[in-house]
Amino acid sequence: MRIISQIGDWFDQRLQLAAPIREVAEHPVPRNTASWFYVFGSAALTVFLLQLVTGILLALIYVPSASEAWSSLQVLNHEVTLGWFIRALHGWGSNFMVAIVLIHMVQVFLFGAYKFPRELTWIVGVFLLLMTLGMAFSGQVLRFDQDAYWGVGIGASIASRVPIAGPVIVKLMLGGPIIAGATLSRFFALHVFVIPGMLIGFVCLHVLMVLKLGINEWPMPGRLVKRATYASEYHELTKKAGAPFVPYAIWKDLFFAAFILLAVAACALYFGPFGPTGRPDPTIIQTVPKPDYFFLWLYALLSLLPPSMETPALLIGPVLVIVGLLLLPFLSGEGEKSWRRRPIAVLTVLLIAITLGTFTHLAGFTPWSPHMSAWSGDPVPERFLHGATALQRQGALVFQAKQCRNCHSLGELGGQRGPALDSVAVRLTQDQLIRQVIQGGGNMPAYGKNLSPAETTALVAFLETLHPAGQAPARDASRDIVLRESSAHP
């Protein structure tokens, strides 16, 4: 034992780190911050460290070359011992990191921790969030498969819409005129050197400020933050009534960090690594590219925005959000911290969470996309053809052969781009059906040039049979009058 302490003393004489480390560890914190609500920051740091370690491990095998990357992932998945597990840890670690960073941010927002004097801690945190999302996107590109390839294409298409500078930004982003070797190399440089380097620097700054300014005290309704008095009030809470961070508060951080690591490992073990999907070969166009989980809401938003709104929303929206987040501590730097007295803050969080959740949920089954193989894969349900005439059956054939089914479902099978047609005859009269098929409209293409008159007649005859039993099809009342009158006065 004496030898160990002698060695320790020898090092400390030279490093002189023991005293500052002890000071940091034992700095007093307000007693009620030893809470399970205060563990997300350290959990994010833990997952970040996991990402650093697993990232370096992956770099031992991964080849950042457009011609080799995909195969090197196959090697990792199938040949290197436990390569699949390291990939899975890194992939799930990324999902967990985004999630924990977001939860951390919500907690900090609802607990008013961004208010005086922690404005800069919040601002650095906003940059940390942006970098985390940058890591998530660039990491998805490094998994150089079909989704990654077309994902970069979507990124380039968005970037190209910037006025004037668009084409320049695209070439800078792709490293050339197309998505190719240089594109992957530059995303590799971003993902492995540039963003992690900045992340490490900003994380250090973030943690340093938390230590220097002290952890946010538990917000009490009615205890308002005032610039003039905050420092002395906080001093009261820590120096007089506080408790040392180690061991008073840290044990909860330690437990939660271990739990999160265990959860990442469990997901990695159970669900395995993400992809890679098909080879990044642009001549294979039978693909349905989709972004990773945390960008699905954006994927949904891009198909639901009116076309004319899209470019402004894409270019101005993110700027507004980021500027808003950066300005937040200056707009409400003082006052009430407790979420119990900040209903608008709570509603804002709920609104954003529900919006993002809904978009993400919608992107799971993409009701806006045609089902590319519904026309040949989903037969017309038998009940729609019972007792049908030859003409109506021919119409059902036209309905399938002309890919109507890709956008319109029958019996809950088929695309959801257009309305389900199970009871279309109740909504549209014969004339309206013909007009809709031939001229299109309301987001439906016009089929006039692709249907012969005989095909149109058959198709509409079939569509007219699509109404629930006991509910009459729609008909044009004036037509009967016209017919009656014309027969009365020949």
Added chain:
Amino acid sequence: MLNENKISRRGLFMKLGIFFNGLVATALAVPVVRFLMSSITRGRAGAYLSWVPLGRVGEFPEGETRLATFRNPYVMPTDGKTVDTACWVRRVEGDQFQIFAVNCAHLGCPVRWFPQSGLFMCPCHGGAYYRDGSRASGPPERGLFEYPHKIENGLVTIQAGELFTPGPSAALTGKNPPCA
């Protein structure tokens, strides 16, 4: 105090040292920025675009639309399969062709041709185009991108080399087909 206006020898050397470093940094910044910008400057000189043959005219039946592939003219050794590009070739009749990029004019996903309904459909956000490339429905604000093309010695040749994106492209503007 006399010293206030006087520059000491060491102070002068420090200022000179900072100035000297600034000078060297500026000089070094020039090649660094030129290196970083090379992918843009090269494109401005038109070095990315070339005429690429797609195949004999006879390979494309009249009145039909077929998928053709070509190798991007600008290739680096590490590009792998990414330089192989697909495009939709529509032979209207005789020597009259329309050659479309596979990239949807919305966000660049690959559109597929359905000859039965005469539509190009995009799997991502549901864009659809008629056989002449004009917009039929969905989020795209314009028709499909078209490659400039010509027939040379019986070969269908296109001017290619840059990814089509919905914003204004520097070199290839792509004719804007009449919107439906």
